[in-house]
Amino acid sequence: MKTGKLYVSLILMVFMPLWLHSQTENVDLTMIYKIKQEGNQNSKIEELATGLTDFVGPRLTGSSGSTRGNEWAKKKMEEFGFQNVRIEEATDFNRGGWDNLKTYAAMTGPYYANFACNPVAWTGSTAGLVKGEVILVDVRSESDLEKYKGTLSGKIILMPSTSSTSYEISFQPLASRLTDEQLLQLSKESAPAGGRRQGQPFDIAAMLAQRLLRNKITELLKSEGAAVILNNAGTYNIPRSNGAGYNSGDKEPIAELNIPMEAHGRMERLIRQKVPVEMEVEILNKFFPNPKVYNVVGEIPGTDKNLKNEVVLLGAHIDSWHGGTGAADDASGCIVMMEALRIIKNLNVAPRRTIRVALWGGEEQGLNGSRGYVEKYLVDPKTKDHKADYDKFSVYFNMDNGSGRYRGINLQQNDMAGPVFEALLEPFAPLGCSTIAIRNTGGTDHLSFDRVGLPGFQFIQDEIEYGRGYHTVMDTYERLILADLRINAIITASLAYHAAMRNEKFPRKPVMNMPVQGVPGRRPPMQ
Numbered sequence: 346m347k348t349g350k351l352y353v354s355l356i357l358m359v360f361m362p363l364w365l366h367s368q369t370e371n372v373d374l375t376m377i378y379k380i381k382q383e384g385n386q387n388s389k390i391e392e393l394a395t396g397l398t399d400f401v402g403p404r405l406t407g408s409s410g411s412t413r414g415n416e417w418a419k420k421k422m423e424e425f426g427f428q429n430v431r432i433e434e435a436t437d438f439n440r441g442g443w444d445n446l447k448t449y450a451a452m453t454g455p456y457y458a459n460f461a462c463n464p465v466a467w468t469g470s471t472a473g474l475v476k477g478e479v480i481l482v483d484v485r486s487e488s489d490l491e492k493y494k495g496t497l498s499g500k501i502i503l504m505p506s507t508s509s510t511s512y513e514i515s516f517q518p519l520a521s522r523l524t525d526e527q528l529l530q531l532s533k534e535s536a537p538a539g540g541r542r543q544g545q546p547f548d549i550a551a552m553l554a555q556r557l558l559r560n561k562i563t564e565l566l567k568s569e570g571a572a573v574i575l576n577n578a579g580t581y582n583i584p585r586s587n588g589a590g591y592n593s594g595d596k597e598p599i600a601e602l603n604i605p606m607e608a609h610g611r612m613e614r615l616i617r618q619k620v621p622v623e624m625e626v627e628i629l630n631k632f633f634p635n636p637k638v639y640n641v642v643g644e645i646p647g648t649d650k651n652l653k654n655e656v657v658l659l660g661a662h663i664d665s666w667h668g669g670t671g672a673a674d675d676a677s678g679c680i681v682m683m684e685a686l687r688i689i690k691n692l693n694v695a696p697r698r699t700i701r702v703a704l705w706g707g708e709e710q711g712l713n714g715s716r717g718y719v720e721k722y723l724v725d726p727k728t729k730d731h732k733a734d735y736d737k738f739s740v741y742f743n744m745d746n747g748s749g750r751y752r753g754i755n756l757q758q759n760d761m762a763g764p765v766f767e768a769l770l771e772p773f774a775p776l777g778c779s780t781i782a783i784r785n786t787g788g789t790d791h792l793s794f795d796r797v798g799l800p801g802f803q804f805i806q807d808e809i810e811y812g813r814g815y816h817t818v819m820d821t822y823e824r825l826i827l828a829d830l831r832i833n834a835i836i837t838a839s840l841a842y843h844a845a846m847r848n849e850k851f852p853r854k855p856v857m858n859m860p861v862q863g864v865p866g867r868r869p870p871m872q
């Protein structure tokens with residue numbers, strides 16, 4: 346059916362060279378041609394990719410790296426000729442500012458081996474270089490805590506592996522693209538799905554019990570005055586936070602290090618077989634008080650006298666975890682959104698509505714930046730009253746599923762937007778991006794808009810190396826597929842352009858007086 350429709354459309358184009366009339370939507374193929382030329386021949390994707398990963402480095406919320414990232418993005422947006430470019434405060438941040446200045450860890454007995462480690466975010470420093478025997482604190486239940494009391498002062502503590510950090514050899518390919526069958530299945534699913542990835546059902550009670558026990562262990566280690574805690578960083582060497590907050594005025598948390606699972610496993614096996622293990626460890630972290638969460642914003646102002654104050658918004662999150670350089674998550678989204686707006690800018694078109702790009706801060710700790718934007722411009726957080734810009738908001742497009750190519754769009758159950766996307770994505774079917782899935786997806790910044798009744802969409806993307814690309818030390822430039830990112834920028838530019846030119850705003854879900862439903866039971870994916 347799709348081929349037939351395109352054929353009819355192409356015949357119509359002969360008579361109407363500028364606007365192609367499909368059943369419900371105007372699709373400007375001349376503009377799509379120009380967008381493709383600009384995006385392919387004059388691409389800035391590579392320059393943006395090295396800039397935000399290698400030059401800027403990791404961008405943990407509230408760190409100096411996040412400031413560096415925001416300044417870099419602002420400068421690039423100005424270079425590209427965007428207007429009203431600004432770094433704007435989105436919200437307070439409920440943790441301290443934190444920088445890691447030094448990390449060194451090595452096994453010194455029974456023989457020497459150094460390990461590439463990362464401190465857990467928002468944990469403290471060691472008192473200089475700490476040397477000594479490594480103590481395995483094997484606490485499976487609260488009653489096990491007793492036997493360690495009075496024995497841990499100044500010690501290097503190894504936490505045992507857990508079911509989620511034990512290594513299992515995988516026979517799955519490291520990277521994958523969605524197959525035609527998988528895409529067909531997505532387009533047929535009528536029930537709203539949960540998170541962005543379909544995984545094991547999530548046992549929240551077990552997770553909470555585990556967290557509670559872990560807090561009790563940390564309390565014990567703190568009161569004993571242990572020198573440093575070492576965790577198994579899991580299959581893909583994940584260095585992120587233990588969830589602990591840190592506010593200025595708190596006592597600095599105990600130093601804590603995530604070490605590669607192979608290094609961890611070696612030491613744990615030795616200790617369990619009664620071979621003494623010795624280490625030396627030095628960690629230096631710096632805390633600074635009251636950082637804010639910032640967004641970086643730039644735009645191409647609208648030109649239609651009636652529509653110029655309406656906004657088409659493109660976004661991705663600029664914060665990352667601190668182990669790698671946050672390339673797939675989510676520098677890839679940031680550079681695609683910046684490139685999309687650059688393409689439109691360079692074509693010198695005059696969009697009817699304003700097209701704005703926003704790079705969100707603090708996504709990883711709870712969608713802070715996008716939520717702050719919504720509260721600032723769209724909905725009063727206390728009264729829930731709509732602000733003036735609410736009615737002028739058209740649509741938000743978000744990219745936060747890694748470096749893979751767009752394969753379609755998730756409708757977030759917005760049936761009314763289906764025919765719009767069907768028409769706008771049809772020209773990109775040859776690039777493999779035409780699947781329309783009714784499902785809800787969660788876990789990232791489009792939710793900030795969706796939950797206040799505004800159209801916010803997240804793309805379906807090829808997963809590529811999701812496992813080792815998210816939150817890990819391996820999330821670096823190497824994880825990026827620049828050719829895919831070029832295509833994503835082209836498709837985003839076309840969607841943004843058409844959203845800015847169409848007569849109506851993007852269709853919204855009608856307001857209904859229904860009980861609020863939670864997203865059914867899948868684990869919220871990594872963001």
Ligand SMILES: [Zn+2]
Pocket residue numbers: 662674675708745789871872
């Ligand atoms: Zn992300």
